Amino acid sequence: MAGLRAWRAQLGAIFFLRWRLFANSLRSVRGRLNLVSRSLVALLVAGACVGGAIAAGVAGWGLIRESKLEWLALPFWLIFLFWQLFPIMATAFTYNVDTSALLRFPLSYAEYFLVRLVLGALDIATALGLSWSLGLLIGLCAGDFHLAGWALLVFACFISFNLLFARMVFVWLEHWLSSRRSKEVMGVALLLMMIGFQVAGPVLERYSKEPASSRFHAAAKFLPIESALPPGLAAASVGDAEKGRSLAGLVRAAMVLAYAAAALWLAHLRLHDQYRGENPAGAQKARTDTAGAAVRRGWKLPVFSAAISAVFEKELRYFSRSGPMLFTLIMPVIMVFILWGGRRALMGQQQGFVFPVGAAYCLLVMTNILYNSFGGDGGGIQFYLFSPIPFRQITAAKNLAHLFVLGLNVSILWMGVSVIFHPPRLRVVALTFAWLLFAAPVNFALGNLLSVYSPKRIEYSTFGRQRASETTILVSLGVQLALIAVGALAIYIAHLHRNLWVAVLILGLLAIGSLGAYIVLLTRMDRLALERREVLTGELCHA
Amino acid sequence: MGYIEIPVDVPAIITESLTRRFGSLTAVQDVNLAVAAGQFYGFLGPNGAGKSTTIKMLTGLMVPSAGRMQILGLDLATHLLDVKRQIGVVPEGMALFGRLTGAESLNFAGRMYGLDRETAAQRAAELLDFMGLSSQPKTLIADYSHGMQKKLAMAAAVIHGPKVLFLDEPFEGVDAIASGTLKAMLQRMIARGVTIFLTSHVLEIVERLCTHVGIIHNGRLVAQGSLDDLRSGVAAGSGNRVEKLSLEEFFLQTVGGARSTAQELSWLG
Known part of the structure; x- marks a missing residue:
């Protein structure tokens, strides 16, 4: 009986803890904004x-x-x-x-x-x-x-x-x-998946030549x-x-x-x-390495400064060592396989849009990194703040790493689409890149802003406990919807003119504007970071 | 002989009426620090006295509500980046990137402070050796022990050869061996003319290492001077010479005595 009482007391304490954490979060404006965002998300989920x-x-x-x-x-x-x-x-x-x-x-x-x-x-x-x-x-x-x-x-x-x-x-x-x-095993699995594309083509070819009844029998085996x-x-x-x-x-x-x-x-x-x-x-901690103390030189990117190269290197090392991040970043590859499974349902014209839709998805899966880009740095944010490097350079280096990952993902997607369906037509590739050129700077700019205004510490090594700020999540989703809507509108206008290049032109012009906005915001990152330094250290340094 | 050259007439750290408020709470009030170049300055105070807030303001991590700060003659408000190039910092949270290895972290820090790739790699290797961290080159910092992280944070703070070093509780949670390594490094830097500004709860360490001490209590600087002067009982503004005290006795006398242990918590057994 005493055990049951203690158990109830403990459970009560845990729920009280949750309640107090929630109530205390409302003391700040950001906490109240998060409540509004959370309420909106709750409404969507309820719907x-x-x-x-x-x-x-x-x-x-x-x-x-x-x-x-x-x-x-x-x-x-x-x-x-x-x-x-x-x-x-x-x-x-x-x-x-x-x-x-x-x-x-x-x-x-x-x-x-x-x-x-x-x-x-x-x-x-x-x-x-x-x-x-x-x-x-x-x-x-x-x-x-x-x-x-x-x-x-x-x-x-x-x-x-x-x-x-x-x-x-x-x-x-x-x-x-x-x-x-x-x-490392996951890295090898990723490589095998890419090689698998090479095999997927001939296999697909073989089954597509079978009569419908044979394909039905093949499916019936499952x-x-x-x-x-x-x-x-x-x-x-x-x-x-x-x-x-x-x-x-x-x-x-x-x-x-x-x-x-x-x-x-x-x-x-x-x-x-x-x-x-x-x-x-x-297991990792218990191991004692015995290698010598030779330290390799850091990376040097052509054109870019040493500081940008150093941050770029650090970002890619972080991604490569984070299971959840790797998992997120290979989702486009998994999506290609899903597309492969459902390829029969896609009509010829729809197949043409697999690449742009996949590219949009590549950008979407990166929002958790883009919109909280200092979240994984934890206490390291202090180093950025007291190092003699302008914050805009640090931000630019992070964006460069994001761009690299996005480019890698889109390249993998292109390979997958080329093998499973057929190489996307030139105008479709141009449309996709025009949209990416327009959408990526918008995401980078707003992501940088929210990374500084609404940072949230995340643990790159822990799976399933990533908690971006609710405001950030809602804003990023809203931005993606708006960007996709703009892309769809451009395609619709091009459809009216029966020429897809019109959409490329529209998105290309928009890309100039978004790139300009990104650069303007980037030049203001030093001031923004100075203004928000206490929030950054307060949010990111506590355990 | 000097590792760096500091003009004699330029103090390392000067603050004038440095104040920081958090809403209605004044964490630091009218603090006037004066740390000459080459001094080993211990900044003491009870918990919540304002030590970390002061060090955060001095290193650019926090903006003051009022007052001025100069590091090596440069005003922080107008020359923040120039100041940052001259200082090294080990803050409360150590400012480490947990998902890098020790070597990668030092390499990264060196390059962020403007060292070329070769120099950064060479110094990183030397520092890892000196700190006894070179035997685990593939271990991530997140998997380091607390003491190892402290040593690495110290190494990252000095890789560029700073002229002023800010250390917030550098010996907290560090074992005797690691503590010895850190002290050896600090003494070597002092011998070469570097100014060190250190906060610590461990009065014995401050007494052994520091040449000058400042004591902050309830946000106000209540004592400042050379260690010998303070131990002789000449606190700033008091003027009364008393029996020679230990730093601990002087500290307790300055910030108020210990509470009676007998009065409460009878249930503790």
């Missing part, structure tokens, strides 16, 4: 929750009414994929409470596990996944009320699985990406795998119940539960090690 739930409900109801439950796996898979992939693909836009700091208190393992599970699940993906699952459940029940009890059981298993699986993936990714060797995985099992279990095959349905529901138990066990393995005090980077 997506309700809208998605209605769509899922209608789909469930329709499938029951039309007796097409064999398609029920589709919404289950969509929910599952979103629930699991969104937090990984959008680490910049998700916020998970860092609960590892709680380990210093006398929490039992069960309490620690529960706190990690509950607080870790307080994210957008879980809210959306849960509401869409509930929408689907209600739709199915409305279609056939006799299924209600069964569907409730299946959804309980499915939701439990998703909650546990998401946590399990995060704790393992966090562990895996914390060691340098894993990052069905047993699909139906043995939790989303397929959950859907099949509901189908079994509808057909009166209770035992088969029960077995499938139990299998979903078994998957959930496996995820729970795997998460336990990792969290238990953490609970016992394992340092995620411990």
Whole structure:
């Protein structure tokens, strides 16, 4: 009884801590702005929750009414994929409470596990996944009320699985990406993926020559795998119940539960090690290097000053040593593979826009770096502030590194699109570069501004706990939408003139303006940094 | 013999009515520091007295609410970059980039202070050797122990050969061996004419290393002078000579005595 009281007191203290952190954040103007941004994000998420739930409900109801439950796996898979992939693909836009700091208190393992599970699940993906699952459940029940009890059981298993699986993936990714060797493995994986493009072409060619029936048979080979995985099992279990095959349905529901138990066990393995005090980077720390003290010379970029070269080198070293950053930066490559999977659905004209859309995505995934570019420097910001280098040079060097990464990503995308579809036409490449020339300086300029005005310390080595300021997230999303809208408008005008080069011209002219604005803002970075130096050190230096 | 040449008539650090307010709280008020070139100056004070705020203002990390500051005769308000070229800083947070190795960090610092690539690499190697950090060239700073990070922060602050060195609690959390290394480096710099401005809670270290001391309490400079004068009881403005005190005794006398330990916390057992 005393143990239960202590447990309740501890949980109460943790939620009180969260509440006080939130309440205290409102003392500053920035905190209040963040609350407004957070409220807007909450409204958007609520809209997506309700809208998605209605769509899922209608789909469930329709499938029951039309007796097409064999398609029920589709919404289950969509929910599952979103629930699991969104937090990984959008680490910049998700916020998970860092609960590892709680380990210093006398929490039992069960309490620690529960706190990690509950607080870790307080994210957008879980809210959306849960509401869409509930929408689907209600739709199915409305279609056939006799299924209600069964569907409730299946959804309980499915939701439990998703909650546990998401946590399990995060704790393992966090562990895996914390060691340098894993990052090296990731680098090799990236290389293999690029080489894979070379193989993808001939393979694609081979399958495209097969008749449609053969392709269907090839796809059918994957069905047993699909139906043995939790989303397929959950859907099949509901189908079994509808057909009166209770035992088969029960077995499938139990299998979903078994998957959930496996995820729970795997998460336990990792969290238990953490609970016992394992340092995620411990293996690396324990190693003692024996190499000599020879120090290599730093990089020297042609044209640029020594200071810019030094910051550029430092930025690229940081990116290469950050698992989460690497993960974010290879997302465009992963997207190419997704495109490869869905290439058949794209018509000829749509295929032409794969490259510009992919390039826009490349820029989008970089916003978490661009709009909080000093976040990863932590205490190092003090060095920038007391070093004799004008802040505009430091900012320019960082932007140069960002531009390099963007260029690399777009090049990889171009290779992927060329192999999977066909090399983009010259006018499409020109359109893409004109848009990038317009959009990148806008992003760099606003990113520099927000990096100084609303900095937030982020830990490059920790996966899934990246917390950009809410204001920053909202502004960056708004900017991306506006930039994409301008690009779309330019294309529309070009379409009216039946000449894509018109869009290139419009975006090229806009690029001159945005580049000018970027340079003007860059020249003011010294003054801005001086004005904001206390905020920068205050926000970035505390642990 | 001097490592650097400082004109005799130019003090290293001068502040006039230096003041910093945070809303209604005045953290530093009318502080007038006078540190001559080549002095080893210990800046003391209880927790929250205004030491770190003062050092942040002197190094350009914080803007004063009022008053003037000059480093080597250069006004910080008008010659900030020139001043920055002449100083080295180990701030409270150490200002390290955790995802670099020690060698990369020193190389980076050297080049940011304008050293060419060869010199930066050479000095980085020498400093790593001197600090005993060269045996782990591939270890990231984030994986360094606290003492190793302190040593590296010190190395990064001196790689360009500064004329004035600002150190905020350089010995905090440092073991005896690392502390010995740091002291050896500081004494070598003092011998070569560098001015060192150091804050520390450890009075024994200040007593052993510093030639001059300033004491700040509740944001005000309450004592300043040579260590010998202060230990003899001649605090700034007092004029009364008393028995020779240890620095600790003088410090406690100046900022107020220790609270009674017997009065509360009976539950501690």
